[in-house]
Amino acid sequence: MTEKLFLGIDGGGTSCRARLCNADGQVLGEGLTGIANPRFGLDQACNNILSATQQALHQAGLQENDMQRIVAGFGLAGINHANERNAVMQWGFPFASVVMRSDAYTACLGAFDGENGSILIMGTGSCGFWIHDNASGSIGGWGFPVSDHASGARLGLDALSYALQAHEGIVPTTPLCSALMARFDHSPEAIIAWQTHALPRDYGAFAPLVFEYTDQKDTLAVQLLQKAADDAAAMIRVLLDKGVKHCALVGGISGFIRPWLPEALAPYLVAPKGDALSGALIMAREHQ
Numbered sequence: 001m002t003e004k005l006f007l008g009i010d011g012g013g014t015s016c017r018a019r020l021c022n023a024d025g026q027v028l029g030e031g032l033t034g035i036a037n038p039r040f041g042l043d044q045a046c047n048n049i050l051s052a053t054q055q056a057l058h059q060a061g062l063q064e065n066d067m068q069r070i071v072a073g074f075g076l077a078g079i080n081h082a083n084e085r086n087a088v089m090q091w092g093f094p095f096a097s098v099v100m101r102s103d104a105y106t107a108c109l110g111a112f113d114g115e116n117g118s119i120l121i122m123g124t125g126s127c128g129f130w131i132h133d134n135a136s137g138s139i140g141g142w143g144f145p146v147s148d149h150a151s152g153a154r155l156g157l158d159a160l161s162y163a164l165q166a167h168e169g170i171v172p173t174t175p176l177c178s179a180l181m182a183r184f185d186h187s188p189e190a191i192i193a194w195q196t197h198a199l200p201r202d203y204g205a206f207a208p209l210v211f212e213y214t215d216q217k218d219t220l221a222v223q224l225l226q227k228a229a230d231d232a233a234a235m236i237r238v239l240l241d242k243g244v245k246h247c248a249l250v251g252g253i254s255g256f257i258r259p260w261l262p263e264a265l266a267p268y269l270v271a272p273k274g275d276a277l278s279g280a281l282i283m284a285r286e287h288q
Contacts, residue, residue, distance in 0.1 A: 008280030011036025018052035031055030039078035073284030075106025099287035104129035110279030111272035118239035123251035126151035149231035152204030176213040229260030248272040
């Protein structure tokens with residue numbers, strides 16, 4: 001059998017998703033593995049892409065040698081620089097061909113079904129992206145901790161930083177501070193030991209705690225969420241200035257941030273038509 005297969009990959013700082021389709025666009029199988037951001041290890045990222053693909057093939061009842069029929073579209077975090085992109089492309093995937101762009105590009109492509117628009121991704125990290133006719137570009141997304149404002153990782157970092165100060169009496173404490181410190185047996189030394197090896201997703205794991213305490217009107221939680229919303233609003237305004245009419249909010253924490261955004265932005269915010277995997281598949285089809 002020589003019919004082409006189309007593979008979409010959405011790889012980020014927390015997980016890698018794969019979706020395999022036939023030439024008619026029918027979904028044959030999907031896969032899910034771990035981190036696929038090459039900035040945190042090229043081999044780990046590429047092996048997770050391969051493993052997610054193998055899962056999708058298995059679900060489709062296909063064999064490993066069917067990989068040579070695959071036209072793949074990769075949407076990956078952590079490929080802002082040419083050397084990072086080149087490293088992934090040269091890794092040696094057994095596919096017929098690979099086209100690769102940032103996960104923000106494929107998410108935007110999917111959100112507007114290939115048409116003009118912009119997105120703000122708010123997940124473990126954050127990034128804005130816009131597509132307008134033949135032009136496109138991104139804002140933010142340079143990586144944690146120097147960038148990635150309005151993200152789960154940023155919320156976790158800021159929450160821990162404040163909680164550590166509160167523990168020493170430098171700033172007023174709140175119930176959220178106590179809950180955060182309890183995760184480390186109220187030991188600053190334990191936090192320092194942990195952060196030596198902590199990844200963005202580890203910081204992002206504290207975001208649900210911030211949301212939980214926001215519902216309880218915790219002073220710190222409210223402050224952190226409002227700051228994240230302010231950062232998100234600033235990025236949305238920049239995206240809209242690129243000439244696009246709408247912005248779709250995507251990513252795991254976007255639903256928590258949206259209610260805190262200024263009401264004036266509401267007319268410009270829309271639900272995405274598709275996801276990053278949809279965009280990766282659009283890209284793969286255009287590349288064939």
